[in-house]
Amino acid sequence: MANYRLVSFKTCPWVQRAAIVLREKKIPFEFQHIEPDNRPDWFRAISPHNKVPVLRIDDRISLFESASIAEYLDETHAPRLHPEDxxxxxxxxxxxxxxxxxxxxxxxxxxxxxxxxxxxxxxxxxxxxxxxxxxxxxxxxxxxxxxxxxxxxxxxxxxxxxxxxxxxxxxxxxxxxxxxxxxxxxxxxxxxxxxxxxxxxxxxxxxxxxxxxxxxxxxxxxxxxxxxx
CATH class of the missing domain: 1.20.1050.10 (Glutathione S-transferase Yfyf (Class Pi); Chain A, domain 2)
Structure with a gap:
């Protein structure tokens, strides 16, 4: 299984949305919390909109926007959370x-x-x-x-x-x-x-x-x- 790291502000609800999907699917992941008022240069390089969440996959791929992250996880990991119909x-x-x-x-x-x-x-x-x-x-x-x-x-x-x-x-x-x-x-x-x-x-x-x-x-x-x- 890929290695997942979720870049986050601690109280961000959009990050929480992605984390919920990860937990519902029992996918191991780790948080990397950053400060909203001190966003590091490496974060700006992987987040086109300069926003969280960013899901890092194997320290190689960066997915951004919580809806896209949720859809990706639902397409690639069971159990499927979207209805089949x-x-x-x-x-x-x-x-x-x-x-x-x-x-x-x-x-x-x-x-x-x-x-x-x-x-x-x-x-x-x-x-x-x-x-x-x-x-x-x-x-x-x-x-x-x-x-x-x-x-x-x-x-x-x-x-x-x-x-x-x-x-x-x-x-x-x-x-x-x-x-x-x-x-x-x-x-x-x-x-x-x-x-x-x-x-x-x-x-x-x-x-x-x-x-x-x-x-x-x-x-x-x-x-x-x-x-x-």
């Missing part, structure tokens, strides 16, 4: 394509500078959750997007649903509670071992520190200990 696979890919829009809408309130902007961003959250609630219901999903079978859709959304639950423990907006299928999905993903590159409490503390460091409106509510749900 071409139509189902296309539907799954379409929902993966929606994920960046979903992330912008459900995390926008963490990146604004005033309470008024916060409330405006919160108002956009239900629409994104409603789309996924309908999709999961139509597909008779649960606990994962396609039902009992874990997929690349789950790996794509897991880092961001996990972070939404973290945000709820910083400043609760309660929107996810209106969508029980999405909430159950988020909890199931957060509890799945493959989601975690670090011990859960340690990683949540790292995430909270990053929110505090951003110095946005929500940052004032970050405490040393996460609030219980």
């Amino acid at each position: 071409p139509v189902e696979r296309a539907i799954n890919r379409a929902w993966i394509e929606y994920m960046p829009t979903f992330v912008d809408l459900t995390s926008g309130h963490a990146y604004v500078d005033s309470e008024a902007e916060f409330e405006k961003a919160v108002a956009a959250v239900p629409g994104a959750f409603a789309k996924l609630e309908t999709a999961i219901e139509a597909r008779k999903g649960g606990p994962f997007f396609n039902g009992a079978r874990y997929s690349l859709v789950d790996a794509a959304y897991a880092p961001f649903l996990q972070r939404h639950l973290f945000l709820e423990r910083i400043r609760k907006i309660g929107q996810i509670d209106r969508f029980p299928r999405v909430k159950a999905w988020a909890v199931a993903l957060s509890e799945r071992p493959s989601t975690h590159s670090f011990p859960p409490a340690e990683f949540e503390a790292m995430y909270r520190a990053s929110v505090k460091k951003r110095n946005k409106w929500i940052s004032q509510f970050v405490t040393e200990k996460a609030a219980a749900e």
